[in-house]
Amino acid sequence: MASLARTPLYDLHRELGARMVPFAGYEMPLQYPAGILAEHRHCRAQAALFDVSHMGQLRIRGEDPATALERLVPADIRGLAVGRNRYTMFTNEAGGILDDLIAGREEDGLFLVVNAARKAADLAHMKAALEPACRVEPVEDRALLALQGPRAAAVLARLEPAVDTLRFMQSGWFELGGVRCRVARSGYTGEDGFEISVPAAAAVELARRLLAAPEVAPAGLGARDSLRLEAGLCLYGHDIDERTTPVEAGLAWTIGRRRREEGGFPGAGTILRQLREGAPRRLVGLRPEGRAPAREGTEIRVPGGEAIGRVTSGGFGPTVGGPVAMGYVDAAHREPGTRLELLLRGRAVAAEVVRLPFVPHRYRR
Amino acid sequence: MTTYYTEEHEWIRVEGDSATVGISEHAQEQLGDIVFVELPEVGRRLAKGEQAAVVESVKAASEVYAPVGGEVTEVNTALEDKPELVNQDAEGEGWFFRMTLADPGELDGLMDREAYAKYVESLA
Numbered sequence: 001m002a003s004l005a006r007t008p009l010y011d012l013h014r015e016l017g018a019r020m021v022p023f024a025g026y027e028m029p030l031q032y033p034a035g036i037l038a039e040h041r042h043c044r045a046q047a048a049l050f051d052v053s054h055m056g057q058l059r060i061r062g063e064d065p066a067t068a069l070e071r072l073v074p075a076d077i078r079g080l081a082v083g084r085n086r087y088t089m090f091t092n093e094a095g096g097i098l099d100d101l102i103a104g105r106e107e108d109g110l111f112l113v114v115n116a117a118r119k120a121a122d123l124a125h126m127k128a129a130l131e132p133a134c135r136v137e138p139v140e141d142r143a144l145l146a147l148q149g150p151r152a153a154a155v156l157a158r159l160e161p162a163v164d165t166l167r168f169m170q171s172g173w174f175e176l177g178g179v180r181c182r183v184a185r186s187g188y189t190g191e192d193g194f195e196i197s198v199p200a201a202a203a204v205e206l207a208r209r210l211l212a213a214p215e216v217a218p219a220g221l222g223a224r225d226s227l228r229l230e231a232g233l234c235l236y237g238h239d240i241d242e243r244t245t246p247v248e249a250g251l252a253w254t255i256g257r258r259r260r261e262e263g264g265f266p267g268a269g270t271i272l273r274q275l276r277e278g279a280p281r282r283l284v285g286l287r288p289e290g291r292a293p294a295r296e297g298t299e300i301r302v303p304g305g306e307a308i309g310r311v312t313s314g315g316f317g318p319t320v321g322g323p324v325a326m327g328y329v330d331a332a333h334r335e336p337g338t339r340l341e342l343l344l345r346g347r348a349v350a351a352e353v354v355r356l357p358f359v360p361h362r363y364r365r
Numbered sequence: 366m367t368t369y370y371t372e373e374h375e376w377i378r379v380e381g382d383s384a385t386v387g388i389s390e391h392a393q394e395q396l397g398d399i400v401f402v403e404l405p406e407v408g409r410r411l412a413k414g415e416q417a418a419v420v421e422s423v424k425a426a427s428e429v430y431a432p433v434g435g436e437v438t439e440v441n442t443a444l445e446d447k448p449e450l451v452n453q454d455a456e457g458e459g460w461f462f463r464m465t466l467a468d469p470g471e472l473d474g475l476m477d478r479e480a481y482a483k484y485v486e487s488l489a
Contacts, residue, residue, distance in 0.1 A: 036423040037398040222397070222424055291401045293421050316400035316423055345419065
């Protein structure tokens with residue numbers, strides 16, 4: 001196995017007592033001594049600090065990068081004003097998803113954040129399609145911190161009050177402790193919060209300053225996963241991949257109106273047809289009865305009958321106080337309130353289709 | 366009353382011809398926050414090494430095996446509502462089930478507390 005990469009915060013994680021695990025080629029904190037449940041609850045109640053430096057940060061500059069990127073994604077990128085960001089996905093010719101990402105407009109081009117496991121592939125994909133008219137450059141010298149939770153804004157405003165002028169999915173450049181950072185009001189927990197792109201050399205000091213706030217506790221990948229699942233947010237490689245389309249995944253809202261009319265992105269034929277006629281299957285939220293978590297891969301059935309899909313993400317929702325899952329079902333069974341069955345270790349457990357998210361989003365709009 | 370341990374991190378406390386089974390302090394620590402325990406049916410006959418229970422942490426599900434053969438006589442129903450008892454007191458209040466001993470000779474291959482502590486150390 002190739003050796004694992006480390007983020008600029010590696011030593012800090014060890015110092016904080018993190019249990020480190022391999023993730024997407026990086027050695028990352030799964031949890032700290034408080035444990036996943038406590039970290040999850042702290043994020044919902046106060047504020048949690050995550051190291052997400054493993055994710056890919058990229059810039060696209062050159063000739064009209066917004067129009068260029070629209071050749072690869074179905075979102076309206078041209079319509080993005082400076083300081084605005086959009087969630088979108090790279091699609092393939094079949095309408096499948098190559099990765100999901102956030103694209104933001106900067107004064108001098110676009111700033112992208114992509115999944116760690118996909119960043120090399122995304123870079124190659126963009127270079128092949130966009131160069132030489134545009135230059136696609138990985139941002140190698142920056143860490144990425146996510147400060148998430150209802151107290152995140154108050155904490156960050158102590159370093160720079162102006163960050164609180166940002167609304168959800170807006171970004172800007174701010175001096176945080178004398179260091180120029182790109183701050184975006186976004187995240188992967190369903191809570192208000194910020195994602196802070198900070199020079200690698202200044203990342204530990206910024207993290208320590210944030211952790212010194214009484215409201216802030218560190219949180220690892222375990223809590224990040226349970227938080228995003230409760231928030232109904234898709235995880236690439238699990239809930240979405242090359243075999244799922246944005247419409248099947250319930251991500252049609254990310255496809256701009258102009259893009260629906262004009263097409264011009266990979267897989268537009270399939271995706272636009274599914275928008276008109278509906279997709280054959282849909283990602284839904286599921287609430288299993290009882291306490292047993294339904295994990296990824298669990299078969300979903302009509303009560304007492306045929307298999308209609310599989311769970312793609314599932315576990316225990318600490319804020320919900322019970323098991324929660326997402327999975328694909330035939331479109332006929334997608335309506336909230338539909339009674340289904342999950343096959344857990346050979347035993348049928350009743351489950352109900354519910355509207356996502358499991359825990360309401362609390363973004364600052 | 367003697368407590369033995371398995372390489373799969375179960376403990377078994379023997380009292381006469383019956384025993385209590387659970388997972389070790391080391392196991393609960395490794396698993397992290399436990400959110401669900403699936404217990405065997407009372408009356409079920411277990412062979413040594415057979416899957417007897419499932420313990421689910423926030424992260425993943427793990428199987429719990431019968432340290433010896435025997436019949437399940439009682440299960441810790443408190444775990445149904447309070448699976449966190451396993452985290453709080455793995456080798457006490459967080460016990461899983463009680464069983465008869467089909468063959469006390471099967472205990473011979475298990476580790477005592479001291480040997481298990483060394484075994485855990487060797488895993489680090």
